[in-house]
Structure formats: C-alpha cells, structure tokens
Amino acid sequence: MASAELARDLAADSRTGWRVNWALALIAVFNLPVGVHAALFPRSFFDDFPVGRGWIAATDGAYDEHLVRDVGVLFLALVIVTTWASVTRTAERAVATAWLLQGVAHLAFHANHLGGLSRADGAGLLISLAAVPVLAAVAWRQPSVSWR
Numbered sequence: 001m002a003s004a005e006l007a008r009d010l011a012a013d014s015r016t017g018w019r020v021n022w023a024l025a026l027i028a029v030f031n032l033p034v035g036v037h038a039a040l041f042p043r044s045f046f047d048d049f050p051v052g053r054g055w056i057a058a059t060d061g062a063y064d065e066h067l068v069r070d071v072g073v074l075f076l077a078l079v080i081v082t083t084w085a086s087v088t089r090t091a092e093r094a095v096a097t098a099w100l101l102q103g104v105a106h107l108a109f110h111a112n113h114l115g116g117l118s119r120a121d122g123a124g125l126l127i128s129l130a131a132v133p134v135l136a137a138v139a140w141r142q143p144s145v146s147w148r
Contacts, residue, residue, distance in 0.1 A: 024099075
C-alpha cells in the first residue's frame with residue numbers, strides 16, 4: 001500500500017474509529033514482557049522466567065547470554081512488526097503466519113522437553129505457549145474489526 005493510501009486510511013479510521021486486528025495486538029502484548037526480560041536481564045530470564053518459575057533452566061540447556069539477549073531482541077522486533085500490522089492492517093496474514101510457525105515450533109519443542117517441571121508447571125507452560133498459535137490462526141482467518 002502506498003504511503004498516501006495508508007495516510008488516507010489512517011485518517012479515515014481516526015474519524016470512524018480504529019480497526020485493529022485484536023488477535024495480533026494480543027500476541028504483541030503477551031510477548032513484549034518476554035522480549036524486554038530476555039533482552040535486558042538475560043540471566044534472570046534464563047533462571048527465573050516466568051515469575052520465578054524457572055521453566056527455561058529446567059530444560060537442562062546451558063545458559064548463553066548472547067543467545068538469550070538475541071532471542072529477546074528478536075521478540076522485541078517481532079512485537080514492533082506485529083503491532084504495526086495490527087494497527088495499520090498491512091501484512092496481517094504474513095505476520096500471523098510467522099507467529100503461527102514460531103508458536104507451533106516453540107510449543108512442539110517444549111511439549112517434548114517437560115522433564116524437570118512439575119505437572120502444574122508443565123500444564124501452565126503448554127497452555128501459555130498454545131495461546132500464540134491459536135491467536136495467530138484467529139488473526140489469519142479473521143479480518144480486522146472496528147473499535148470506537
């Protein structure tokens with residue numbers, strides 16, 4: 001979409017209300033704290049995420065500050081692109097497809113590496129990870145909705 005068309009569409013939306021892809025917006029909101037935590041506090045992210053539960057460290061992988069920071073920054077970059085797609089309604093399906101791929105692969109990995117976690121933590125992990133591909137599928141199938 002040309003920038004003039006985008007500006008016109010955004011101006012029209014400001015008069016009639018925003019049209020936001022809420023499924024993509026939720027993905028961005030859910031992943032913002034993940035990205036900030038990993039990018040700025042990589043050791044804490046590895047040892048404590050989420051909220052002192054230690055799900056990452058429990059998978060028996062070795063800590064690598066570079067890798068954790070890179071993953072955090074990548075999540076922040078995806079949050080920016082996801083927010084943009086959600087609000088501007090451009091490339092919604094491409095962004096949703098990217099999150100669907102990431103979400104399914106991430107869920108599959110952790111579903112096969114639950115050792116070291118209690119049943120409650122394992123269930124919490126899998127449920128929280130399933131949210132991303134579910135929301136991505138909704139975002140892919142459902143057009144943006146108006147908000148006033």
